[in-house]
Amino acid sequence: MSYLEKVRACNAWDPAGFLPWTLARERIGSLRPVFAAELRRWPDQFRVDADRVDWVGAPAGFAARSQCLAGVVETLVAEGLIAHLHGERYAVTPGRRDQARCLIDRTAAPWFGVRAFGQHLNGFVRTARGIELWIGRRSADRRVYPLCLDNLVAGGLPHGVGLRENLRKECREEADIGPALADQAVAVGAVTYCREARDGLKPDVMFCYDLELPADFVPRCTDGEVESFTRLPLAAVAELVRNTEEFKLNCNLVVIDFLVRHGGIDQEHPDYLPIIQGLRSHLP
Structure with a gap:
């Protein structure tokens, strides 16, 4: 060693194995295709294509976006796909912490490939x-x-x-x-x-x-x-x-x-x- x-x-990761997750043409995360397919259940929120996932229905405000995403995550936790909620909220950002577009529970961050x-x-x-x-x-x-x-x-x-x-x-x-x-x-x-x-x-x-x-x-x-x-x-x-x-x-x-x-x-x-x-x- x-x-x-x-x-x-x-x-160790293969970029070809993940789809960009974008908001207003900014990349804010990366999704495995199998997980991206789960988001098709929210067609008013997510447009899932072969090469990307766009958050087309994201509300305009920071708090509203955070609440909307929290609802999706809570459903996935209730169904057992995501194991649990951590309670700490992380920034969903294309870059720095101060560029946060909304928040996500810490446990869900890797599912959405969030920094x-x-x-x-x-x-x-x-x-x-x-x-x-x-x-x-x-x-x-x-x-x-x-x-x-x-x-x-x-x-x-x-x-x-x-x-x-x-x-x-x-x-x-x-x-x-x-x-x-x-x-x-x-x-x-x-x-x-x-x-x-x-x-x-x-x-x-x-x-x-x-x-x-x-x-x-x-x-x-x-x-x-x-x-x-x-x-x-x-x-x-x-x-x-x-x-x-x-x-x-x-x-x-x-x-x-x-x-x-x-x-x-x-x-x-x-x-x-x-x-x-x-x-x-x-x-x-």
Whole structure:
């Protein structure tokens, strides 16, 4: 296994297997044809053609569009096609979060191939032996990737919540990091990837942060999402990413990005260029 294999695993999808979902000629999502066929039940809303799905009946206003789409999603949940409602609402957007055309429940986002946004934080300590990273292990009751390794803090970014506000919330819930310490996190960019998933397509954006922690800091999960935490030398974390399937898949990318920026993967590495290119993949 290799770093590049992990990057490619997060960017494995076939554009020919998805139909553009458009609103007023803007692409706002991507649908599998079999799922697009389900939308034929709403002919006043969706025009399903062989090469695209147009939301022709979308109401004019943001709130009305969101309500209309929520009704469709709720029907699909009631019929068991979509497993459940999450409760967090994500932006349906052709680009940035502030370009949202309406909202969609988080669970439904991949079904509609909607761009999703999240925040991931690397918590690290500088020691005489070098950098050490705090790593979380997800709880056994997680719907996705139970008991897999995770970044110290990671969570979705709901619509209408600011980046700093949401990061403070996630830091408190996932690692008991207070606001004063959370505000010391350094925004270091974003990782983007597009991956075909069981439920559809995940064209995702992860805003990334580095937080240098005091040597005596010990994280504590307050929301039950993390079973335990471990502080490991950077080389040991790199080995886990490179040679195991221990990490939640997209968290590999956040660690690889950290390694690139902190010298763990240097410009002499044979896969250096495809790695850094794969961390900033084009999203449909």
